[in-house]
Amino acid sequence: MKVLKFGGTSVANAQNILLVEDIIKKESLKNRIVVVVSALHGVTDQLIKAAESASQHDENYIQTIKNLEEKHLDLVKELIPILDQSSWLSFVKKRFNDLEDLCNGIFVLGEFTDRIKDKITSYGEFLSSNIIAARLQLKGLDVIWMNSAEQILTNSNYTNAKVNFEATENNLLKCLNENKNQIIIAPGFIARDEKNNSTTLGRGGSDYTASIIASAINADELQIWTDVSGMMTSDPRLVSNAKPIPEISYAEAMELSHFGAKVLYPPTIQPVMVKNIDLRIKNTFEPDAFGTLISHKLEKPNFENQQIAVGISNMSNIALLTLEGSGMIGIPGFSAKLFQCLSHEKVNVILITQSSSEHSITVAIHEKDVFNAKKAINSAFEDDLKLKRIEPVKIENHLSIIALVGENMKSRSGVSAKMFGCLGNNGINIRAIAQGSSEKNISIVISEKDIKKAVNVLHEEFFESEIKQVHLYICGTGNVGKKLIQQIYDQNEYLKQNLLINLRIAGLSNSRRMIFSDKGHSENEYKDFNQNGEDTSAEKFAQEIISRNLRNSVFVDVTASSEVPDIYEKLLKKSINIVACNKIAASSGFENYKNLKNIARNHSCKFFFETNVGAGLPIIGTINDMIRSGDKITSIQAVLSGTLNFVFNNYDGKKSFSEIVAQAQNEGYTEPDPRLDLAGTDVARKILILAREAGYPLEFNEIENESFLPQECMKGSVDDFYNSLSKHENHFKNLLEKAKNDGKILKYVAEFNNGKAKVGLQHIAPESDLFHLYGKDNIVIFKTLRYSEQPLVVKGAGAGAEVTASGVFADIVRSV
Structure with missing residues (x-):
């Protein structure tokens, strides 16, 4: 028996649901299956929006509910034959009448509790699963709808309920033994507590529902169907060369999902991992693609010829909280007190690092939790703060976490050096570092503005060793500049094949105009840039280079301008390499010359000016x-x-x-x-x-x-x-x-x-x-x-x- 889960994008509309139908038909011919579905894409957010509007006495909630009702009515009309539509249209209308009554109550009371939130958000999965089950039944398939909320028992921690696995397993086994249908359709995300109140399993909880069911029935496999072909080596929205990961261990998948790999909800893995059930991530829109297999069978000894890492994940909107002071040194239970007060405020600690002197401890949390965390810490350590045994908590916002993950990092020397080296060479400052004793993950905290650059640098270093992308910013398109650009175009294929370097002309400027393209300019774009470019100055060109913040950046000065060297210092401080044909900087005052060379050395970048003397001669x-x-x-x-x-x-x-x-x-x-x-x-x-x-x-x-x-x-x-x-x-x-x-x-x-x-x-x-x-x-x-x-x-x-x-x-x- 297999469990298949289809996410919001897979059931976003009638067209997508027909693709889901084909997958279910094909799989049900070979196996008895349980199909778990999410709400239609965007519905959960709109339900919350309606309730929040009502709680603020904003009558727009009525229109939001009407829009959602129309969306579901249209779905019924597209999926259900005309002769059978009446009862299902009435079914949808009744549920939205109930929803409107709930929101009317919120509007009157001006209160939107977590308990009511779970009740309201449960409608999304309830409606989508019933409509899909009806469609399959009317197509002659052996289908029954199962209400997950009646089978999955939780505590009363609304919006993120904890599952009673023993009771839930008994309920599910009993239900599936009593119903022998080939296909069971169930809503994800929703559950109930002991008082029969609606609860939910947290955002992304439909994956968790499918995992709970798979674990309870000892399924042969759990399949998560989504809109990407498996887990990727990195976020494809940040890294254009991100690749699907064909196979990965449970431990690696848990690390990647914890640190932001959104294709998989982090709690999903635990239930199936305990039962050694394989988990496969598949693409609804490319059903024949292999996807990613997550399995216990893949946990094997380290071999030198295996890839060091399997993936890079990242989380944004992170804050660092640092507590330090001499009063922390040698005091037992200090860390426990810190984590206890954060736990009491339901603040999730993502990453921890502590100095060996015990003088400070730093934790990473979500930015949305900063206010509650600071308040809790100040309260818990009030006496220590008054006596100045510790300093007031320090907060740094606008940060991101990047995690490099892989089983084969274990006991492999030089991984950290390679990671930190490539980041340092690109001017990316690391604010905090954490590595577990298992050596499966190295996590770092960096500025949010550097996230795209950092992820691309690491991806290139660990997954694209065959070609290094270099971004060139050329200032000056006179005789030398034109020849240089032509040489780059003529020679780039050779560099790719023999030196594994791909030179991209990412920016061009002369004294009047400038153009930029992160993917590099073609020869035609270069020839037309005087007509298509924007007004420029040396300072403006530099600011644009810095704001783009691309990895492996090189600024090339082929001018004789006295203004262009004024931007060198600013670029070098951002670890942007400089190649200068212009002699003015190197022949300026000795202190300025020395300063530029020192800055280049201190920021791990190059300042080369060979052509200042003797053109191309190696002087x-x-x-x-x-x-x-x-x-x-x-x-x-x-x-x-x-x-x-x-x-x-x-x-x-x-x-x-x-x-x-x-x-x-x-x-x-x-x-x-x-x-x-x-x-x-x-x-x-x-x-x-x-x-x-x-x-x-x-x-x-x-x-x-x-x-x-x-x-x-x-x-x-x-x-x-x-x-x-x-x-x-x-x-x-x-x-x-x-x-x-x-x-x-x-x-x-x-x-x-x-x-x-x-x-x-x-x-x-x-x-x-x-x-x-x-x-x-x-x-x-x-x-x-x-x-x-x-x-x-x-x-x-x-x-x-x-x-x-x-x-x-x-x-x-x-x-x-």
Whole structure:
């Protein structure tokens, strides 16, 4: 014999009930079955709403009841043949007349007690089960309706009654032995006390009803039919990649349901677990799907190749209550007194954690219970509070609990480290931790605003190890930005297959517009974003990134803006990785530079800026590797401007100096304002960054800059700059001729030695490593304690949108 329970969504309307009918027909051909049904979807809430309105002297309760009556009358008309409708329409009308009389009484008295609440809410299941039984009977099935309220005996704890299992089992066995019908239809949720008053088994109690019946009759299996295909690895409303769990043990199912897995009402498991009855969760709308099997047979020893966890559950609207004080230390019964006073107020304690010093104890409760809990604690510990043996109770609201559950977590080292590590790397602060000695569950309390991010982070870490989702926010869509975005689109499939990384461009911004998509932007969306985006600013872009609070977030700055670096600190403090092509932050005041690096370290995130120097060349990374391995850089000699190298490699006097500079700008080698390159400002920033990364606290104003440009060139607009270059062409020819006469060439060189740095135009002899440097190439020559005789040389293309974008891309991949 099997017990099948159908929830509110399964019996929400006539169309769904016809699906239920097909399932019942199919199952009854193989087994004698008991079918437990819930009220129609939403009916219980509407019944409570009507009664509450009546208690507040709000006459709208009459219309609410009328709406519910119409809903049930329409159901009868759709399910019952016309010739048989009359008696069932009268049946429904009589029940709603009774309901209206009850609510009229509430309206007059202005009182809505738990006892009356149970009486009123019992109508939902009573009506749905009778109508469904009538439908099946009229279809010729061997069906009888059984009133659960006559069989299930409870105490008088209204709205959440406790079952007398011995009496209930006797009643059910007697009833089912007397009635030999193949199909028994019964309402869920409802019961009675010893005085025959209506009681209910708590919200979600229809599952519990089915479990009680299955236990009483030693059923072969209990099936819970709902609107999802079993228990999921996480809440699918939060995690799009949540997967059905095919098999799970009783203990795992209990942990998941206790901590918020809503597919199963927590008390449901106990009655069938005691009798070792399998419980299967099935989908009414996909009846052929396997669902989830919950069974004692699955409890088996831990094997290393088994999945560590089976699921993640979460509960919202949680508050933490903390009691602390020196008067708690070593005092027997203190915890008992706390829990006793909470129990007296019917406050459910969800999670407990206590310091080893016994100086404090923290409990998690539902936010709705905070007022009663605080009042009870203050009353129970009044004397201790007056004598200041304990502090006033501390309350933290707007929290959530996440539980990672699995039998195979037991004795498996590193699970907690893995859990806390991935959360920490995503900036999620843990307020409290609890783990039972069984090691089947690790529970944490976090801020409610972090719940979606945290659940996705954990799900990815424990259930989606094959692909890591990375959310990119790219600021800047100029030459480098466009190349970077195209490289990401072109290369993403390779990253998925070989590095198990999926890069999503979740946000884009330029100086005017911005767009966002948590699922990532397609190429077409990116190309149209200037038309479809919204107005932006650096601050607005940052706020939107933070408010979206997505896991594995990386902010990418491919601008030359002085405003964008102002948002770095805010992003780093939210554990958002930063990849910067923009040199302003790393070359700002030393204290700001150091502060940003410290914030990144303290918030477990990355701050990478490899392309600040040498575009895609591995210069900063090389410095970092040497320093980390214990080496010390003693001097740096470098040509760090691809622009200036291009200019002086191509300037031979045949074309004017201004033409060569314009060519460099047209080919994308210069900054938007070429003076930043030609005045040496950009090179000075670069040598400053290298010196700092080498461990020297250098400031920008300490760098000696020997400018080769006439002062007039630095005034006015960019157009004025080009006019000045033309005007001073003889000056540039003289510089060129002087070098040629010495058998040398011109290079703009940056040097760092003995803690001092300088930049300027130099005459380079043929024997120098700097001589054979062509096009837009850069070169950096390091002398260190280990590379003292033969220096370490890094050389290659140091400018251009393509190579700069590839360097930014490499930093992005390193950051995740």
